[in-house]
Amino acid sequence: MFDFLKQYYPVFVEGTAQTIIISIIGIMIGILLGLIFVMMRLSKIKFLSYIARVYIAIVRGTPAMIQVMLIYYTLSKVLEVPQIQFLGSGLDRVIPGSIALGINSGAYTAEIFRSGIISISNGQTEAGLSLGLSDRTTMFSIVLPQAVRNILPALGNEFISLVKESSVLFYIGVQEVTAQALGVGGTLYDFVPPLIVAALIYFVLTFILSQLMQLLEKKMGRKYLRSN
Amino acid sequence: MSAGESIIEVSSLKKAFGDNVVLKDISFDVKKSEKVVLIGPSGSGKSTLLRCLNRLEDDYEGKVLFEGENVNGASKEKLRLLRQKMGMVFQQFNLFPHKTVLENITFSPIKLKIATPQEAIAHAHELLKQVDLSEKADAYPQSLSGGQQQRVAIARALAMNPEVMLFDEPTSALDPEMVGDVLGVMERLAKNGMTMIIVTHEMSFAQNIADKVLFMDDGMIADSGTAKHIFKETNNTRTQSFLSKVM
Numbered sequence: 001m002f003d004f005l006k007q008y009y010p011v012f013v014e015g016t017a018q019t020i021i022i023s024i025i026g027i028m029i030g031i032l033l034g035l036i037f038v039m040m041r042l043s044k045i046k047f048l049s050y051i052a053r054v055y056i057a058i059v060r061g062t063p064a065m066i067q068v069m070l071i072y073y074t075l076s077k078v079l080e081v082p083q084i085q086f087l088g089s090g091l092d093r094v095i096p097g098s099i100a101l102g103i104n105s106g107a108y109t110a111e112i113f114r115s116g117i118i119s120i121s122n123g124q125t126e127a128g129l130s131l132g133l134s135d136r137t138t139m140f141s142i143v144l145p146q147a148v149r150n151i152l153p154a155l156g157n158e159f160i161s162l163v164k165e166s167s168v169l170f171y172i173g174v175q176e177v178t179a180q181a182l183g184v185g186g187t188l189y190d191f192v193p194p195l196i197v198a199a200l201i202y203f204v205l206t207f208i209l210s211q212l213m214q215l216l217e218k219k220m221g222r223k224y225l226r227s228n
Numbered sequence: 229m230s231a232g233e234s235i236i237e238v239s240s241l242k243k244a245f246g247d248n249v250v251l252k253d254i255s256f257d258v259k260k261s262e263k264v265v266l267i268g269p270s271g272s273g274k275s276t277l278l279r280c281l282n283r284l285e286d287d288y289e290g291k292v293l294f295e296g297e298n299v300n301g302a303s304k305e306k307l308r309l310l311r312q313k314m315g316m317v318f319q320q321f322n323l324f325p326h327k328t329v330l331e332n333i334t335f336s337p338i339k340l341k342i343a344t345p346q347e348a349i350a351h352a353h354e355l356l357k358q359v360d361l362s363e364k365a366d367a368y369p370q371s372l373s374g375g376q377q378q379r380v381a382i383a384r385a386l387a388m389n390p391e392v393m394l395f396d397e398p399t400s401a402l403d404p405e406m407v408g409d410v411l412g413v414m415e416r417l418a419k420n421g422m423t424m425i426i427v428t429h430e431m432s433f434a435q436n437i438a439d440k441v442l443f444m445d446d447g448m449i450a451d452s453g454t455a456k457h458i459f460k461e462t463n464n465t466r467t468q469s470f471l472s473k474v475m
Contacts, residue, residue: 126284126318127322127323130311130314131312131335131336131385132309132336134308141339142324146324146326224368225371226367226368226371
């Protein structure tokens with residue numbers, strides 16, 4: 001059933017590499033946007049808070065596939081990306097695609113950050129301020145590091161779902177794992193075996209990711225208990 | 229600044245949370261090296277008053293002067309400098325759980341460039357010695373008892389070389405056997421001439437340490453004077469009735 005892999009495995013390797021790369025870029029943009037938007041969301045300036053709420057509402061309330069296509073078609077009109085091939089896809093697709101993943105993830109990440117920040121007692125902020133620290137230092141050096149520790153499990157979930165949802169970039173022609181599997185299926189006139197391979201690849205990727213997150217959680221948890 | 233001069237002056241301070249008026253026209257002053265103790269029933273506004281002094285509570289009416297500078301009118305930058313001179317110790321300690329004891333103490337002096345890292349670390353070890361926790365420098369707060377955490381919190385505030393120390397019910401969250409250690413550290417601090425403003429329910433401690441006691445009731449200073457006046461001589465019926473309940 002999986003004999004085709006002998007011939008087509010390079011295609012899957014390429015697709016896997018592409019999926020990993022768009023996921024990493026998407027996660028990084030998502031974290032960055034999440035941080036920016038959570039600061040806006042919690043800002044005392046009403047206008048900034050409002051913008052952040054609108055962004056979060058729109059991203060959460062519309063399908064990722066439509067977001068990706070809208071961003072791709074809009075960006076391709078505005079941005080001049082050279083048609084360089086990268087792991088089987090044009091950069092003019094990979095770049096807007098990764099950005100779209102990041103914009104989508106940023107909304108969820110912002111909400112996760114917000115839940116983490118709210119979970120830290122106000123006393124931590126007050127202790128920082130009472131020492132003469134600025135609002136910014138108190139947030140970035142005192143509150144956020146603790147918040148991040150509390151939200152690691154939720155953040156891990158978000159990263160895992162981003163890896164899986166990166167398959168929507170198939171719709172704009174990025175040759176990631178799903179696209180490659182469908183391509184192979186088309187040549188074989190049988191979609192089931194290549195899709196099973198694709199599913200296995202996603203499973204392995206997300207499994208590794210979840211193990212890494214657990215390791216990080218354990219490491220951070222242990223450290224805080226050190227007694228001398 | 230010579231002894232006997234006011235370091236903090238509060239005049240006509242009023243603070244409300246929405247419709248709930250918590251402080252109604254408070255005026256008093258604190259002289260250098262003076263120990264002022266705030267006592268009174270829960271909800272009388274003691275903690276709020278203390279928190280107005282370094283503007284953890286904002287939006288109040290009236291005036292708070294620290295070394296002649298207006299606290300409530302200060303710009304953000306100015307306020308940060310004023311806060312550095314007013315160390316605060318909280319009921320819930322509020323140590324930074326993601327930093328070691330040493331890092332808790334050295335973080336602000338280093339960040340605010342008040343000391344080089346070497347100086348800050350040396351100072352921190354000295355302060356830890358003063359609060360009898362030298363061996364805990366590399367521990368994380370979660371591994372310490374409440375009393376130990378509170379002593380670290382005192383050391384952390386002292387690391388900024390403050391002119392005044394504000395204590396907001398520093399022993400209220402502690403197990404009874406821990407209270408003595410913390411009060412001991414505070415007594416030593418008092419002997420060394422630190423200006424202190426203390427909100428507390430420890431009446432015998434208040435009696436021993438206070439140069440001036442303010443009895444607060446319903447958002448006002450209902451009675452004030454020396455410890456001897458408040459605890460022995462006052463004719464104020466509200467003070468008497470409060471003290472009879474807590475002593």
